[in-house]
Amino acid sequence: MAAEVYRHAVGTFQSHSYLNNVNNHQQKLRNNLVRFLVNKDSAIYSSRSNRSLIRSSASQTSVADPVSLSPSRSLTNDTNKKSNEAALILIRHGESLWNEKNLFTGCVDVPLSKKGIDEAIEAGKRISSIPVDVIFTSALIRAQMTAMLAMTQHRRKKVPIIIHNESEQARQWSQVFSEDTKKQSIPVIASWQLNERMYGELQGLNKQETADRYGQEQVHEWRRSYDTPPPNGESLEMCAERAVAYFRDQIEPQLLSGKNVMIAAHGNSLRSIIMYLDKLTSQEVISLELSTGIPMLYIFKEGRFIRRGSPIGPKEAGVYAYTKRLALYRQKLDEMF
Numbered sequence: 001m002a003a004e005v006y007r008h009a010v011g012t013f014q015s016h017s018y019l020n021n022v023n024n025h026q027q028k029l030r031n032n033l034v035r036f037l038v039n040k041d042s043a044i045y046s047s048r049s050n051r052s053l054i055r056s057s058a059s060q061t062s063v064a065d066p067v068s069l070s071p072s073r074s075l076t077n078d079t080n081k082k083s084n085e086a087a088l089i090l091i092r093h094g095e096s097l098w099n100e101k102n103l104f105t106g107c108v109d110v111p112l113s114k115k116g117i118d119e120a121i122e123a124g125k126r127i128s129s130i131p132v133d134v135i136f137t138s139a140l141i142r143a144q145m146t147a148m149l150a151m152t153q154h155r156r157k158k159v160p161i162i163i164h165n166e167s168e169q170a171r172q173w174s175q176v177f178s179e180d181t182k183k184q185s186i187p188v189i190a191s192w193q194l195n196e197r198m199y200g201e202l203q204g205l206n207k208q209e210t211a212d213r214y215g216q217e218q219v220h221e222w223r224r225s226y227d228t229p230p231p232n233g234e235s236l237e238m239c240a241e242r243a244v245a246y247f248r249d250q251i252e253p254q255l256l257s258g259k260n261v262m263i264a265a266h267g268n269s270l271r272s273i274i275m276y277l278d279k280l281t282s283q284e285v286i287s288l289e290l291s292t293g294i295p296m297l298y299i300f301k302e303g304r305f306i307r308r309g310s311p312i313g314p315k316e317a318g319v320y321a322y323t324k325r326l327a328l329y330r331q332k333l334d335e336m337f
């Protein structure tokens with residue numbers, strides 16, 4: 001079903017070269033991602049040819065990692081009882097060079113501005129004591145820069161490594177042959193489905209000048225309505241069809257297996273995911289605005305997403321009062337680093 005939703009989203013834009021490229025790669029990407037991320041036993045770092053050699057499962061990692069909170073290490077009295085709680089961090093990328101110039105960006109691949117770099121580092125400080133086991137980013141550099149810069153601040157000091165599955169050669173050439181090194185790494189999965197909404201013929205236009213030309217109301221409808229696409233672009237609804245399908249197919253299984261996930265993405269791909277997590281209506285999502293570089297924390301527990309707002313700082317007690325698991329993780333970091 002997700003594939004049908006996905007085809008619908010892509011098929012709508014057959015005339016656009018960007019999405020045609022996407023269409024060409026979609027099956028390959030989906031196959032690769034399914035192969036690597038299906039469940040807690042996914043061999044995230046492995047290739048098909050040497051899976052047995054470098055297999056890394058959630059449970060194996062947790063046994064060797066003294067700071068890890070594995071699903072089997074429940075903080076309840078019943079130590080055998082499995083907890084399926086996991087943290088989910090969402091970050092909209094820091095300010096980009098086109099945000100700075102007030103230009104519609106969409107799927108144009110623009111890097112962070114100096115302010116955006118600072119925002120990403122600040123975001124990293126805010127989440128520096130929250131566990132991160134796997135990172136998902138869009139295919140765009142501003143989201144990837146944000147994830148990487150944020151992780152430079154993380155107290156656990158694991159190394160985020162971009163997973164290259166785009167070809168068999170890429171898989172072969174990026175293999176890691178040390179179990180210890182893998183345990184000190186965080187896989188980073190980059191996917192076009194988390195990209196910013198495709199802004200069509202508004203990409204590269206100045207937002208204020210566009211409002212002056214077409215009127216504030218029309219531009220607000222293009223930018224914030226649920227189902228009105230900008231000229232030859234994606235509406236939020238269309239963006240949601242691919243971003244939420246990806247979240248459900250690829251990210252939820254990670255959370256279900258107890259992995260703590262960070263997603264670095266974009267204003268509108270994240271709005272659509274938050275709409276799904278918070279069960280917002282198409283009316284309610286109109287007023288949902290996300291600032292650049294502000295991390296938002298959810299706890300996934302018993303199949304539900306519990307919104308915890310934005311952590312305000314690594315030392316802020318409230319951040320760690322969210323769950324016993326997060327408090328214990330921070331305590332272990334305090335003891336070890």
Ligand SMILES: O=C(O)[C@H](O)COP(=O)(O)O
Nearest residue numbers: 103104105106196223267
């Ligand atoms: O693509 C863009 O221009 C921005 O990242 C998001 O723009 P918006 O706030 O107009 O949706």
